Amino acid sequence: MSRISLGLVKALRSQSLQARSTWQLRQDALPALLQTRRFFGWSSNSGDDGKKGDVPESTGTSESSTDERQSGRKSKRTSAAAQEGAIVPVKQDGHLRKDSSGFEPVCMALPLFGRPLFPWHNQLIQITSPKIAKEILSLTENSKKMTHIGFFLRKSMPNELPKEGEEEDLLPSAKLEDMSGEDPMEVLHNVGTIGRVAQAVPVWSPKDGEVVAVQMLVQGAGVVRLEKVLNKGPPLQVQIAQITPEEWDGKDEMVRATMNETILTVQEIMKVSSSFREHAQYVNQSLQQRNARVQPDAVAHLAASLTTAEGAVLDATNPLDKLRLALELLKKELEVAKLQQKISNQIEEKMSKNQREFMLREQLKSIKKELGIDKDDGSETILQKFKERLEGKEVPKEAKEAIDTEFEKFANLAKESQEYQMTRNYLDWLSSMPWSVYSKDTFDLKKAREILDRDHYGLADIKDRIREFIAVGVLRGSMQGKILCFVGPPGVGKTSIGKSIAEALGREFYRFSVGGLYDVAEIKGHRRTYVGAMPGKIIQCLKKVQTSNPLVLIDEVDKIGRGHHGDPSSALLELLDPSQNSAFMDHYLDVAVDCSNILFVCTANVLDTIPGPLLDRMEVIRLTGYDLQEKMKIAEQYLVPNAMVEVGLKQKKAEAQSEVQVQKVAEEVEKSEDAKPQEPEPEPEVKAEPKQLKPEVKAEIETGAIESLIRWYCREAGVRNLQKHIERICRKLATKVVEKWEDKSQGTSSKDTDATGDAIDPSKSEVIELRVDEASLSEYVGKPVFTSDRLYEGQLPSGTVTGLAWTAMGGSVLYIEATALARRRSDPDKPATAPPMLAVTGQLGNVMKESSQIALLVARRQLQARGKDGFFEEHELFLHCPEGATPKDGPSAGVTMTTALLSLAMKKPIPTDLAMTGEVSLNGKVLAVGGIKEKTIAARRAGCKTLIFPEANRRDFDELPKYLQDLVAPSPSEFHLHFAFDRGLLIEG
């Protein structure tokens, strides 16, 4: 490989040198030189009357040209001489003869660069040194004989090449021709070629008409040795000696064979190389013509002239050596030519393929046009649109390839074809992906706190967790690889906090729910082969938000389904898993999409149903429900103001929302505006006649009303239901405002109070004042949903215990009722031996059923320990949990059931204000349970003063906010909190 390229470089280098020394022909010299081509048999034009290679030897040129020069017409003279064909040909054997051909042992010598002149060969040589050029011209014009010049190859170029423009009049080569500053014996090869100047054409300076160069056609005549330098010149004068080649008797087989091989190689080069073709043809013809009496050295020289040969061929005197050297060079040249041809073929092939495609495409277009298929279907415009979308986006390599392929396909599809629409949709999706488009994260803790506080009351722990999360992001510089999961009852702000995080981070927000989702295609997309195929949710999200790093909220991960269309939870895992999602594969898109920069936030009501592998990768943040106090604050500070703004009873004021009492703020505004000229105040956004002056509206929901609303209408853990109720009240308020307003505007002055008892002051007719208090609440939201917190008022019957339960909606009080009926015994004197029977009712789940069995066992043991055996065996036992329509499950009622059974057996009623929770093991150990906060709130609501929790839950109770702990125990004497130990807690005595 390196050898080939070296050869190539070498070839190119010597060719460029060649070009510099020989082929710098001027335009005006061309006609004369063309003439010489004819003479030397280079062209075979028809009507060529001169016989190729067989022109009579004559020296007439110089004579006639001398005469004409005297008449002063230089250029015409020379070309005229050339047209006469009066150029002395080379002798057939190519050897100089001292006598007849005017060979002189003393002659002018000129250096050649790169490649020697060979005997038998004609070469154009340009001399750019004005002095030497003039000398040559005077020699050719004055001498009656042919001018002979010795040409010797320079061994090397001088170290310092003259810089261009150094001497303005001289070309760089002119300096090289001038040998006066060097030792020619050192610098030149001592074997060279004597050449006959067949023609010399002067080149004049356009400035002053002086001769500045000469172009000569030189015929190589014979090999000579440089004997002595006579005068360094310029021009250089030397003494030379002729080198006569060794005689060949024409019998040596080796020589003949080598000669034939050389001729064949020349012919081969001719076929391969177009650049050599003409020259090689000439050489070939020369060889053919002289085949019979050909000389080995003539063949060698002609062949070598084809190559980028150096002087070695000239130096050899043995015919076989000479031929071998020439053949070697020729073979190398053949290799280079072949390589050249290969390269050019390859390029040509590629070019022609492109051209062919282009041609075919054009033809296709015109065919389509002819057939009327191509009715400017707008494909171009669509393609253009897609391309514009992709501008400036850094599309990954894989996607780029897919897009390019589709573009190409789309351009050739007929609009009517089904594939057209499919490809178009696909390209639409591919081009509208936000490839490498990212929004900048704002890692600003202060701003994050502001936004979280603005939107949510309380939730201090959660807000801190989120701030920690952002702080880690600040340090790491990215939020990559994190999945947050908010777990808690509905309406506690899981979704809205996700939205606030997105805003705090400055990311786009997108939400989708996977609740009840059973088809993998919803997440991973359909394959494109289906009709109406669509990409999955996440790709839809990216298209919508147009950034590659949004915050995606996946709702209800605990309710993800599982159908016959694969397992969506594994697809979700693939999407969420930080180790997989950098190359998420959507079935529709079919190219990898980087989802690793998306911040995933999931929400769930319970943890149990979240698939394990998914849960493993999540950072779980629990949101417990709100108690009355918290709900009051949320309602007053967030829900009521927002609802008022929503229905148009108030104007949106960011500052007002942060105030505790919106009404107070309104009053302040009112006061401050009293001083100013009267302007219409916050007005309801209701359709009204524009000409009327809008009255001032003062609407308020009193704290008492809010409390009753929470107490008797909205008991669930979250605030969504509360929000709905408040909105309902506000809508009703708005209706009333408009009604009153209309009454007033129609002149039907209203009474002092209206039917609902709302006060209307007729003296201040511009002010409409509405107030919702505890008493009027039912007019707005109907009768209370809950009438009492307790099922039992007064003393509980023995066997009935207040338990505490936790549901997805929050905490609640759960009664356990146990009763017994005496068993009929076959022999009333004998004690009963049959195992006790316990029937449970009330939609209890498996775990709860098992709990009841354990409770019975523990109760029996407790009873035995107290020496009161036999009750359970002698009675049929029934256990029921009221609200039989509601399914219940879980182990936390173990303690309650045991207590109920013991209370029944011992006929000891349990205090009404005592509530308990805890799981019981077979050995009577009490285990920790969940939902302490919710249960505490529920117990308090039910008016329980004594709570019994498992000892293991002491930590949970201690972690409750202080006010909740206090709330449970308003005064220590009144309230008893027990932590149950394994034994002795249940019933004393």
Ligand code: ADP
């Ligand atoms: P979830 O997703 O938990 O079911 P949402 O986030 O949809 O609940 O919340 C329901 C409504 O309750 C929202 O309007 C939200 O603003 C409001 N909300 C919930 N918690 C709070 C809070 N702590 N402060 C203010 N508003 C809240």
